[in-house]
Amino acid sequence: MKTIIIGGVAGGMSAATRLRRLDEAAEIVVFERGPYVSFANCGLPYYVGGIIEDRDSLLLQTPKSLAARFRLDVRVNEEVIQINRKAKTVRVSNVLDGTTTTESYDFLILAAGATTGLPLSGRGVPVRSLRTVDDVDAITAVLEDVGADARAVVVGAGFIGLEAVENLVARGVHVTLVQRGPRPLSPLDPEMAGPVLEALLDHGVDVHVNSTVVDVGASRVQLDDGSFIRTDLIIEARGVRPNSHLARSAGITVGATGGITVDEYQRTSDPSIYAVGDAVEKTDAIDGAATLVTMAGLANRHGRTAADAIAGIAEPSAPALGTAIVGLFGLTVAMVGWSETRLAAYGRPHRVVHTHPSSHAGYYPGAEQMSMKLLIDPETDAILGAQIVGGAGVDKRIDVIATAMTGGLTASQLSRLELAYAPQYGSAKDAVNMVGYVADNVATGSTQxxxxxxxxxxxxxxxxxxxxxxxxxxxxxxxxxxxxxxxxxxxxxxxxxxxxxxxxxxxxxxxxxxxxxxxxxxxxxxxxxxxxxxxxxxxxxxxxxxxxxxxxxxxx
Amino acid sequence: MKTIIIGGVAGGMSAATRLRRLDEAAEIVVFERGPYVSFANCGLPYYVGGIIEDRDSLLLQTPKSLAARFRLDVRVNEEVIQINRKAKTVRVSNVLDGTTTTESYDFLILAAGATTGLPLSGRGVPVRSLRTVDDVDAITAVLEDVGADARAVVVGAGFIGLEAVENLVARGVHVTLVQRGPRPLSPLDPEMAGPVLEALLDHGVDVHVNSTVVDVGASRVQLDDGSFIRTDLIIEARGVRPNSHLARSAGITVGATGGITVDEYQRTSDPSIYAVGDAVEKTDAIDGAATLVTMAGLANRHGRTAADAIAGIAEPSAPALGTAIVGLFGLTVAMVGWSETRLAAYGRPHRVVHTHPSSHAGYYPGAEQMSMKLLIDPETDAILGAQIVGGAGVDKRIDVIATAMTGGLTASQLSRLELAYAPQYGSAKDAVNMVGYVADNVATGSTQxxxxxxxxxxxxxxxxxxxxxxxxxxxxxxxxxxxxxxxxxxxxxxxxxxxxxxxxxxxxxxxxxxxxxxxxxxxxxxxxxxxxxxxxxxxxxxxxxxxxxxxxxxxx
The missing domain is CATH 3.40.250.10 (Rhodanese-like domain)
Structure with a gap:
């Protein structure tokens, strides 16, 4: 049995190694169009910022190490350009020399990820996204070339955009952030987003909201608000779109989101072809609809699910909550489920609770205040989403709430969680307990x-x-x-x-x-x-x- | 309607303030035999160590502030010495002048906490536990008096004992730790406890296990292993016993554990009398039996439950998981549910999984390795317990597992939790996901x-x-x-x-x-x-x- 995997990073590589552990006899070929596989894509911004100093630490595996340990046939610089579903073959083009070959498969796993939107035309100023090792090599080369007083424009203030900003500032680069929406980090509701803007301004970042780049000239960009900004580099960090064109051209069903449609076993409309990672639609945990959630954790998990299915183990994927977190200049912003903005846009009834608890007991030194928002179904008391902004302990509380959502606990039941307490770690009534108490007070009508x-x-x-x-x-x-x-x-x-x-x-x-x-x-x-x-x-x-x-x- | 509350710290004060919020008309009298109410009992060790510098920060409320805000009648230095259930009165003795008074009640809440075991007879060497503001005042007075080269013996290596050790060492005191059991922190299984002993030894603490104090002389103690230890102070930190004698002498049912028996509304065998906190039995979440769990979080929660019941709101208590955490010289030790030692002692079938994950992505600086142990029901895959020992991120993972247990998630389902990931916070496959994957591999027979x-x-x-x-x-x-x-x-x-x-x-x-x-x-x-x-x-x-x-x- 021969499985071909297209894409050798998170989801693809999880599928490959899991499949090997399940089936020593399987033939497994991985095609990766880039020069590297299994690299730490979530670490790339931090290498730009110098926080991760050793470039090699980003390269978790090599084709050689994967061959030795997992007997994988990993071929880098090889791009699959066509799928022949009838013949069960793929046509592969070597990125370096343009030669093409054909390879047959019994099963195919599509794990080609996503790319940023339409590229900005870069007349003079280098434009890079921040998704590959090549990207960071190019970015660091430009910055080293320019030396002191380097300037960069980051287009897009989502997770990657903010990580890019933080790390460019850490390198001493003057950064201008251009955001199409009304505020940085648009998944956050407006009253939660204030600290993000403040952190950016406090660190000398120029922020343009409701703004887009209309022209890229030599060493400058022009925005639609009329501003001209001198820059040495543009980081393209606008929302990504799934790499689903290969699937689409092979007649595989692609959803309205642009992501490849899969069932709960990650199987596409062709039963021999699976798809995982940023290229596929997920099932939203809140409304059950198809949605795009581009998270490494889901990619890894779904890679395993696809390998299981190919090996005959039926272990369905769970719906996606979209738990996410980003660090920005010491601030931590985390979220799960839906925002109020989204609930309102979908006309979904909801109840809102805001709290501002401490990371740990106030009498123990070092407690930091966070802001917490909980979205609740007024009929069922189900938790529909949460947002937390602060410093220490934000990551813990979002994980607890995400776990409670997965376990089907109601908002009021958060008050009953028995969380570990000593004064340097939390409070006897932890932040999560407290938001549960407030939710309970509202639910029971004890407080209007x-x-x-x-x-x-x-x-x-x-x-x-x-x-x-x-x-x-x-x-x-x-x-x-x-x-x-x-x-x-x-x-x-x-x-x-x-x-x-x-x-x-x-x-x-x-x-x-x-x-x-x-x-x-x-x-x-x-x-x-x-x-x-x-x-x-x-x-x-x-x-x-x-x-x-x-x-x-x-x-x- | 008049409610008398005996005990003015965690559980008692939670009951009092909740009752007031529910019923502005209620008459609420709180008797506290000590001079302080609503103090930060979990912060006391850290005041001894100088980490909490301001003594006033331990005193969260005063009788005056509680009268102003909650119209509570709080009487300190007043000990209830008798309950007359027939007459519905209590007899109260003033601790300072010995005068007694009688007070009637409609409802009574017992929240008198627990005290350490039989006191060591202190001929010469001061012996203190670490449960009240008086205790820390006495301890710091002795240490200030002795000055440099002070020595202390801590008897008992449970949570409070270890916190006492850490804080005495932080003050420069030479500490000897005497533990009756075979290792410090006996709720931990032996293979998880190694780092605790190492941390103690690394910080110059002398540790005697399988050992008890047989004699206290002038400026020294003698242990049953024959050693004599010079000391200026003894901290009594052996297991506490519930203060249930008042209830018992009034004919209220006390369980075999020594704790007052209550139903899920915290009601004792007398329907007019409730009990909360360290003095009462809890229902164990693993086997449903009566158990003692002396945690501030439970005391607070059950105080609220009792107030709700008195006000006519039927909100039953949840069984107790016993989630607990302690910090020791930078080490964090956390646990929930049952240990393997306890499961084995009860003859309960169980499966064991050990992992040693990183606190966050290995390629991002500062990741710390932790050791994790999961106890699993081999029939149902239910999580029976967990233990985690390490540094950063231990508190987060124990809280996630405690939440998963409350939500009824199985061990294998931990692999599917969607936890917030960026490389400085966790891993794409988080530590909790990984232990779930291992559990799944064992459950499905993929690994023996x-x-x-x-x-x-x-x-x-x-x-x-x-x-x-x-x-x-x-x-x-x-x-x-x-x-x-x-x-x-x-x-x-x-x-x-x-x-x-x-x-x-x-x-x-x-x-x-x-x-x-x-x-x-x-x-x-x-x-x-x-x-x-x-x-x-x-x-x-x-x-x-x-x-x-x-x-x-x-x-x-």
């Missing part, structure tokens, strides 16, 4: 909450906004129109409050909850501002406008 | 594994032990009797292997798995040494003997 972008409307409708923080906190900055009534004085001074519905708020939402409970029991109609002043402020600063005019959240 | 303590028997029975690491690794240290055949040479040199059943091993188990798969398919009877040379070595060094003579694992 109001979101940051609804405050204006509420006040316009005559509700009174009551700031229950201390007088001192109030004096350092408050929501326009709020009246100050510190929590500990409410019982004594309740008669001072006007006889309207009330919106209470504190700094992060916790004292506001206590105030709301108290006022409710004293007979008042009251809602607590979810996430408190901090979330409100983040929302205002991110949208640069009042929330009610923010179209992406208008019907949230 | 053998445990470190079974190697001797296998070799005695004529099996051949094959070390598949490189010749270089082999030369640096190997299992006695092993033959060297590097993985990449197996295909060429298989004829050199004797015609016996084989046990293969590598450094951590991964290459061994590949070798076992290869040899199985080449027709050989082969098992892979779980966790590789590293686990074997840890087991040998921890037991100080061959494993087959280790009684705790003899029938594992």
């Amino acid at each position: 909450s109001i979101q940051w972008h609804e405050v204006d409307d509420a006040m316009g409708a005559g509700e009174t906004l009551v700031d229950v923080r201390t007088a001192d906190e109030f004096s350092r900055g408050a929501i326009p129109g709020a009246v100050s009534l510190p929590l500990d004085e409410i019982r004594a001074r309740i008669s001072e409050l006007p006889d309207t519905p009330l919106v209470v708020h504190c700094q992060v939402g916790q004292r506001g909850h206590t105030a709301a409970r108290l006022l409710t029991q004293l007979g008042r109609d009251v809602r607590n501002l979810d996430g408190g002043y901090r979330t409100w402020l983040a929302g205002m600063s991110a949208t640069g406008t009042t929330a009610t005019t923010n179209p992406s959240l208008a019907h949230a | 594994s053998i445990q470190w303590h079974e190697v001797d028997d296998a070799m005695g029975a004529g099996e051949t032990l094959v070390d598949v690491r490189t010749a270089d690794e082999f030369s640096r240290g190997a299992i006695p009797g092993a033959v060297s055949l590097p993985l990449d040479e197996i295909r060429a040199r298989i004829s050199e292997l004797p015609d016996t059943p084989l046990v293969v091993h590598c450094q951590v188990g991964q290459r061994g798995h590949t070798a076992a798969r290869l040899l199985t398919q080449l027709g050989r009877d082969v098992r892979n040494l779980d966790g590789g040379y590293r686990t074997w070595l840890a087991g040998m060094s921890a037991t100080g003997t061959t494993a087959t003579t280790n009684p705790s694992l003899a029938h594992a």
Whole structure:
């Protein structure tokens, strides 16, 4: 039995090695059009930044080492240019000399990954994406050539774009970031994205949002906002598109997303052909629809699934949650599932909870505050998504929530997780427990909450906004129109409050909850501002406008 | 409605504040026999060590602040000495002046915590536990008094004992640790505990295991092994026992564990009396039996449950997993569920998996290796327990596994968790995914594994032990009797292997798995040494003997 694998990085190589472990007799040929296989593609930006110093450490395996250990026939610089499904052969072109050969298969695994969108035409300025070893070699060559005062334009502020920015800055390069959308890292909801923009500006990065490159000249680019930017290098980090043209031209079904359609065993419309990695559609864990999620972890796992299927082991793939994380100048941004923006766009009902917990017990030195957002199905209490932005401990909390989602735990059940506690690691009520408690309070109606972008409307409708923080906190900055009534004085001074519905708020939402409970029991109609002043402020600063005019959240 | 709460720290105070938020009209009286309420008991050791510098930061609330915010009537230095269930009253003694009063209740919540075992008689040497603010005040007073060259004996090497040791060493105190059991941190299985002993010795701590204090003299203690140790202070950190005498003397049911028996709403045998925290029995998540788990997180959660029940909200407690963590000189040790030692003692069938993954991608600087152990039900593939020892990222992985257990995920399903990956945070196949893959390989029979303590028997029975690491690794240290055949040479040199059943091993188990798969398919009877040379070595060094003579694992 002979299996051909097209693509020798994450998904393809996982499939190859798994298949060998399952079947010592199998013939396994891997074609990789680039010169390297099994390289650490997620490490490439950090080699550019000098954080990873040894280039060889990026090259995890070589054709030789793979032959020795796994008896794989790995052929680099060989691009498969045609699939003949009837004959069960592929036509292969040698990238270096243009010679072509034909190779037969019993099974074929497509793992050709994805590439960035339409290339910018680079008249003079080198344009590179950041997906291959060749890319980083070219980028570092340009930067070494230019020397001091090098300048780069990064186009696209997604995960790779931000990693590129961080690492270019680490090398002393002056960076301009150009983002088509309204903010960097568009999967984040606006009120969560503030720290990302701040981190960029704090590190001297020029940021252009709602902006695209319209022209690339000699040593400069022009943006559609009219700006001209001198640059030595352009990093192309716009969204990737699946390399599905080979499959499509062979008559294999490609979905509306542009990704190859596969079943839960990674099988394409041709039962002899499997596909894995960034080139294929995944099944979204939230709505079950076909979606593109370009993550190394999924690629590896699906490579294994395809190998299992070929070897006769039926182990179906799980739907994709899209858990993701990125580091940026000490900030960690992580997410799982859907954002509020996406839920709203799809018209899917949802409930929102914001918290601002500490990474560990506040009395133990070094605790860092993070901002957490949980999206919840109001009918089932299912967790639809989460976003966390902060420093230490963000990665832990997103993984716990992703695991809870996989285990089918509800938002309220997060409060009951028994997480490891000592004061340097967490809190007796951990950040994840706390967001679960808040979700439970909202679900049971113990607290009525109001979101940051609804405050204006509420006040316009005559509700009174009551700031229950201390007088001192109030004096350092408050929501326009709020009246100050510190929590500990409410019982004594309740008669001072006007006889309207009330919106209470504190700094992060916790004292506001206590105030709301108290006022409710004293007979008042009251809602607590979810996430408190901090979330409100983040929302205002991110949208640069009042929330009610923010179209992406208008019907949230 | 009037509720009296006995005990004003974790569980008691959670109950009090939750009850207030639910019922503004309730009368709530808290009696605390100590001078402080709501203090950071888990932070106390770190104040001794000077890591937490500000004593006030340990005092989270005061009776005054609790009165202002939650309208609680908190009475410190007041000890409840008797419960009259018929009259629904308690008799209270003032600790300072001995006067007694009587207070009536509608509901009573017992939250008096636990104390250490029978006190050591301290003729001359001060003996303190580490559970109250008074304790740390006394300890620091002694240490300041003695000045340089202070010496301390810590009795008990559990969580609090190790935290005490670390912090005394941080202050420059010379510490002797006396442990009744065969190793420090006895909830850890022996082959996982090696790094704990090493960390202690590396930091100059003298460790006596299988040892007890038989006499306390003026400025010295005597152990049952005959040693005399000069000391200025004894820290009593032996296992705690529930403060259930008050309940018992009132005729409330106390279980065989010594903890107060409660139902899932934290209600005792008297329907007007609830109990929470270290004084009560929990329901063990693994076997459903009554057990003692003295964790702050559970105390807080159960305090809320009791308040809910009193306020008419039926929100049952979940069974306890016993997730726990401790830091020791940069080492992190975490666990959840049952150990192998406990499973074996209870005769419960189990499967064992050891791995030694990196905290994040190996090519990104700063990755730290951890050791992970997973205990699995061989029938259902349910996760029965986990232990992780290492540095960075240990806390994250134990929390993910604890969450998976709560969500009912099987060991194999850990491989499918979609955890957040960028190279500074994890691996494309995260440590938790990998242990799931290994579990899956064992569950499906893809790998037959053998445990470190079974190697001797296998070799005695004529099996051949094959070390598949490189010749270089082999030369640096190997299992006695092993033959060297590097993985990449197996295909060429298989004829050199004797015609016996084989046990293969590598450094951590991964290459061994590949070798076992290869040899199985080449027709050989082969098992892979779980966790590789590293686990074997840890087991040998921890037991100080061959494993087959280790009684705790003899029938594992």
